[in-house]
Amino acid sequence: MAEKLxxxxxxxxxxxGVKALDGVNFDLNPGEIHAIVxxxxxxxxxxxxxxxxVHQPDGGEIILDGKPITMSNPNVALHRxxxxxxQHAASYPDLSVAENIFIGHEFxxxxxxxxxxxxSEAKKLLDSIGANFAPTASxxxxxxxxxxxxxxxxxxxxxxxxxxxDEPTAALSKKESEELYNIARGLRDKGVAxxxxxxxxxxxxxxxxxxxxxxxxxxxxxxxIEEVDENKLVHYMVGHEIEHYYPERTxxxxxxxxxxxxxxxxxxxxxxxxxxxAGEIVGLTGLVGAGRTEVVEAVCGVTQFDSGKVYVxxxxxxxxxxxxxxxxxxxxxxxDRQKQGLLLPWSICRNISLPILRKCSKAGxxxxxxxxxxxxxxxxxxxxxxxxxxxxxSGSLSGGNQQKVVISKQLAASSHIIILDEPxxxxxxxxxxxxYQLMAELTKQGIGILMxxxxxxxxxxxxxxxxxxxxxxxxxxxxDVRHLTQQEILSAAMPQERGA
Amino acid sequence: xxxxxxxxxxxxxxxxxxxxLIVLWVVFDLKxxxxxxxxIANRKRTIKDVFNLPNMISGIGPYMLYGFMAxxxxxxxxxxxxxxxxxxxxxxxxxxxxxxxxxxxxxxxPSLALVLSAVCCLITGAACGLLNGALITRFRELFxxxxxxxxxxxxxxxxxxxxxxxxxxxxxxxxxxxLKMLYNGSIKVEYSEKVLKMAxxxxxxxxxxxxxxxxxxxxxxxxxxxxxxxxxFLHLTKWGRQLFAIGTNREASxxxxxxxxxxxxxxxxxxxxxxxxxxxxYIGSASxxxxxxxxxxxxxxxxxxxxxxxxxxxxxTGNIIGVILSMFVFAVMKxxxxxxxxxxxxxxxxxxxxxxxxxxxxxxxxxxxxxxRRLHRQHKxxxxx
Numbered sequence: 001m002a003e004k005l006x007x008x009x010x011x012x013x014x015x016x017g018v019k020a021l022d023g024v025n026f027d028l029n030p031g032e033i034h035a036i037v038x039x040x041x042x043x044x045x046x047x048x049x050x051x052x053x054v055h056q057p058d059g060g061e062i063i064l065d066g067k068p069i070t071m072s073n074p075n076v077a078l079h080r081x082x083x084x085x086x087q088h089a090a091s092y093p094d095l096s097v098a099e100n101i102f103i104g105h106e107f108x109x110x111x112x113x114x115x116x117x118x119x120s121e122a123k124k125l126l127d128s129i130g131a132n133f134a135p136t137a138s139x140x141x142x143x144x145x146x147x148x149x150x151x152x153x154x155x156x157x158x159x160x161x162x163x164x165x166d167e168p169t170a171a172l173s174k175k176e177s178e179e180l181y182n183i184a185r186g187l188r189d190k191g192v193a194x195x196x197x198x199x200x201x202x203x204x205x206x207x208x209x210x211x212x213x214x215x216x217x218x219x220x221x222x223x224x225i226e227e228v229d230e231n232k233l234v235h236y237m238v239g240h241e242i243e244h245y246y247p248e249r250t251x252x253x254x255x256x257x258x259x260x261x262x263x264x265x266x267x268x269x270x271x272x273x274x275x276x277x278a279g280e281i282v283g284l285t286g287l288v289g290a291g292r293t294e295v296v297e298a299v300c301g302v303t304q305f306d307s308g309k310v311y312v313x314x315x316x317x318x319x320x321x322x323x324x325x326x327x328x329x330x331x332x333x334x335x336d337r338q339k340q341g342l343l344l345p346w347s348i349c350r351n352i353s354l355p356i357l358r359k360c361s362k363a364g365x366x367x368x369x370x371x372x373x374x375x376x377x378x379x380x381x382x383x384x385x386x387x388x389x390x391x392x393x394s395g396s397l398s399g400g401n402q403q404k405v406v407i408s409k410q411l412a413a414s415s416h417i418i419i420l421d422e423p424x425x426x427x428x429x430x431x432x433x434x435x436y437q438l439m440a441e442l443t444k445q446g447i448g449i450l451m452x453x454x455x456x457x458x459x460x461x462x463x464x465x466x467x468x469x470x471x472x473x474x475x476x477x478x479x480d481v482r483h484l485t486q487q488e489i490l491s492a493a494m495p496q497e498r499g500a
Numbered sequence: 501x502x503x504x505x506x507x508x509x510x511x512x513x514x515x516x517x518x519x520x521l522i523v524l525w526v527v528f529d530l531k532x533x534x535x536x537x538x539x540i541a542n543r544k545r546t547i548k549d550v551f552n553l554p555n556m557i558s559g560i561g562p563y564m565l566y567g568f569m570a571x572x573x574x575x576x577x578x579x580x581x582x583x584x585x586x587x588x589x590x591x592x593x594x595x596x597x598x599x600x601x602x603x604x605x606x607x608x609x610p611s612l613a614l615v616l617s618a619v620c621c622l623i624t625g626a627a628c629g630l631l632n633g634a635l636i637t638r639f640r641e642l643f644x645x646x647x648x649x650x651x652x653x654x655x656x657x658x659x660x661x662x663x664x665x666x667x668x669x670x671x672x673x674x675x676x677x678x679l680k681m682l683y684n685g686s687i688k689v690e691y692s693e694k695v696l697k698m699a700x701x702x703x704x705x706x707x708x709x710x711x712x713x714x715x716x717x718x719x720x721x722x723x724x725x726x727x728x729x730x731x732x733f734l735h736l737t738k739w740g741r742q743l744f745a746i747g748t749n750r751e752a753s754x755x756x757x758x759x760x761x762x763x764x765x766x767x768x769x770x771x772x773x774x775x776x777x778x779x780x781x782y783i784g785s786a787s788x789x790x791x792x793x794x795x796x797x798x799x800x801x802x803x804x805x806x807x808x809x810x811x812x813x814x815x816x817t818g819n820i821i822g823v824i825l826s827m828f829v830f831a832v833m834k835x836x837x838x839x840x841x842x843x844x845x846x847x848x849x850x851x852x853x854x855x856x857x858x859x860x861x862x863x864x865x866x867x868x869x870x871x872x873r874r875l876h877r878q879h880k881x882x883x884x885x
Contacts, residue, residue: 302755323757332755340755343748345816354745355757357738365737409756 012059038214083155093140098122254278263308283463331410344395349376379408400431528836554714563831569802572774580815588655594779597621629772683784685715747815
């Protein structure tokens with residue numbers, strides 16, 4: 001085999017409280033497609049950010065063309081021919097294709113930009129990857145697949161030798177994906193090395209030559225694609241010891257606490273029917289963008305729905321504001337806990353007391369610090385939040401403990417319906433287990449939990465029932481979770497092919 | 501722990517304002533003493549001590565006019581918003597009051613007319629604030645600054661429509677002129693003042709003491725009363741807590757059961773009312789004369805005082821004590837520059853501007869340094885492990 005194009009050895013990256021990468025290895029040959037797989041939070045994104053110079057590694061070395069280099073900033077990486085194409089193309093929708101491709105390195109005649117040259121060069125690049133739209137078209141008017149081609153052309157215009165594709169087919173139909181595969185294969189044959197990050201097995205097995213697995217910030221191994229199959233890959237990704245993380249529960253559903261009938265919101269979701277009983281965990285899964293978050297937001301009054309009915313404890317409700325949903329016992333743990341769930345500069349105690357200030361106030365007006373502290377300490381004890389005191393600012397906690405603070409907020413407000421939107425996103429394995437344990441305990445107290453999650457093992461192991469959403473509709477309800485396979489859920493979550 | 505740090509910083513911020521106040525005082529006092537000795541050297545007949553506490557207190561009235569606006573503005577800046585229309589709201593409310601009084605007094609007892617027109621004034625302020633709030637909460641995508649710039653022009657224009665270019669005044673109307681009592685002093689304090697007189701042909705001045713009276717302007721007392729109310733509201737009640745929660749993170753506050761839009765609406769309304777109160781005091785300060793260009797630019801002084809007082813324009817932090825202190829910093833600075841350095845009023849804005857910029861940059865600079873130090877430390881730890 002020829003000399004390696006890129007080698008990364010023992011890369012370590014530490015964020016406050018979390019080891020995002022722990023001694024990770026990776027190598028890349030010229031003209032190969034190398035897939036990196038792993039669960040959410042396994043360290044893929046951080047790895048890419050280290051490679052592209054966004055983050056500086058805290059340990060390890062990067063060797064390009066046999067020479068150790070440091071990527072002090074993203075421009076260095078670009079200069080060395082490393083370019084990344086992200087899921088959400090970082091393009092300028094109001095500018096033309098040619099402008100997008102050559103932004104930052106325009107063809108100049110003196111102080112002026114030569115649009116004639118830019119357009120003809122753009123045309124050449126687009127032709128080389130088989131794209132058939134004009135370089136003068138406005139990027140905003142193109143489809144997602146075409147926008148990705150623009151990104152690829154942009155990378156090529158910078159003489160990229162290493163192309164990183166992050167979830168390139170997540171938003172594409174099957175036909176568009178095929179086209180993208182062809183482009184990728186064409187580039188590989190020209191000697192461009194491609195790093196492919198994908199959750200889709202079709203991408204990995206259809207395109208990659210080799211694959212590397214990360215799990216919980218660790219390097220698991222690298223295999224030629226012929227040597228692995230789907231089961232092996234899942235096994236590597238999840239790790240068998242993970243089975244212990246899910247607590248044993250005997251489901252004991254009680255009365256129905258939440259019922260949603262024919263809920264519609266134009267452009268987001270339609271005909272949503274689901275129900276939740278006391279002491280039950282119901283999973284709501286699907287691909288990102290399927291409309292899951294939008295449904296629960298409409299139920300909780302964060303946004304308004306157009307038609308349909310919501311029943312809470314048998315009473316029809318239509319919440320105009322989250323406050324009313326909370327008053328009726330619905331607690332929402334939002335998807336982005338840092339932006340929506342917590343006031344990061346505030347102490348744990350103040351975060352917990354915010355929804356129940358009336359309860360913690362003398363005469364309902366003057367805030368009583370003693371009452372606040374009492375409730376704060378109670379919750380800290382109850383959920384075993386790991387922090388020195390309740391005066392610790394919530395921003396300095398780890399992801400798992402932050403999540404616990406958000407949950408304790410809802411518990412202090414005596415919610416009996418708790419909606420968790422991606423409860424373990426960006427949370428390390430130990431805290432995940434603690435959150436699962438907590439969920440199990442809550443159901444024992446008769447609290448009904450609706451859990452949105454994209455992580456298949458989590459959904460399959462924690463839920464009593466599973467709803468699957470795709471393109472704004474519930475496509476399937478699984479009532480028997482015991483004998484379910486990941487494939488069954490995935491096939492229900494996949495968008496129906498457009499025009500195929 | 502971090503909570504405590506923020507507390508410490510707040511305390512430090514207020515201490516800094518006190519230090520600033522003392523430094524200004526000492527500088528002006530020294531300059532005053534220097535000009536006195538110059539007067540002695542030039543053998544002037546009377547040598548006056550112009551910058552001292554009694555003079556300062558008696559003359560503090562004009563610098564307290566925007567104090568009520570500043571208190572209202574704390575609510576808005578605390579939530580991370582801004583309202584630059586309050587000067588215009590104050591003028592419009594005062595104009596409404598003047599016009600209403602003219603209409604009412606022919607129909608009823610003048611005292612009742614005054615009370616009713618004051619109510620109209622407050623209602624106008626509330627309505628203007630409500631309109632601001634409604635526009636800002638309804639159109640989240642527009643900057644509050646731009647919206648209130650628009651309403652500022654709108655309210656100012658309406659004021660001109662209402663009373664035209666000529667000032668309104670009710671000559672020899674004792675009831676109307678009782679508004680002056682809002683502003684002027686009623687509490688007199690006697691104190692003995694040192695007077696230096698230079699006798700003809702003498703080289704040394706002769707010292708004598710006379711009894712002077714200083715009157716404490718009522719507006720100062722009103723300001724303290726209002727400041728106390730705002731202190732309790734912002735720092736002791738649950739509404740104050742919710743207000744700072746909105747300023748810290750609007751979305752998370754909403755998901756924590758704070759009815760953000762309603763809350764903001766009411767705060768803008770209260771801010772409008774404080775502007776109307778400023779308008780009322782303005783009539784008093786101008787001896788009962790109301791002009792359409794009243795309180796022009798006062799919103800900027802109010803915002804400056806609140807920012808200097810330690811409120812972040814991003815919302816979420818601030819303390820009323822700091823605002824009170826910064827009101828005095830501005831008053832001492834302007835008064836001192838005027839009486840000691842004999843600068844004209846408008847030129848003194850320069851000093852206010854410099855102090856404001858330096859004071860608001862200081863926390864950012866300090867934070868930058870602390871972040872850099874923390875990163876450095878983290879890096880070291882990572883290298884060790």
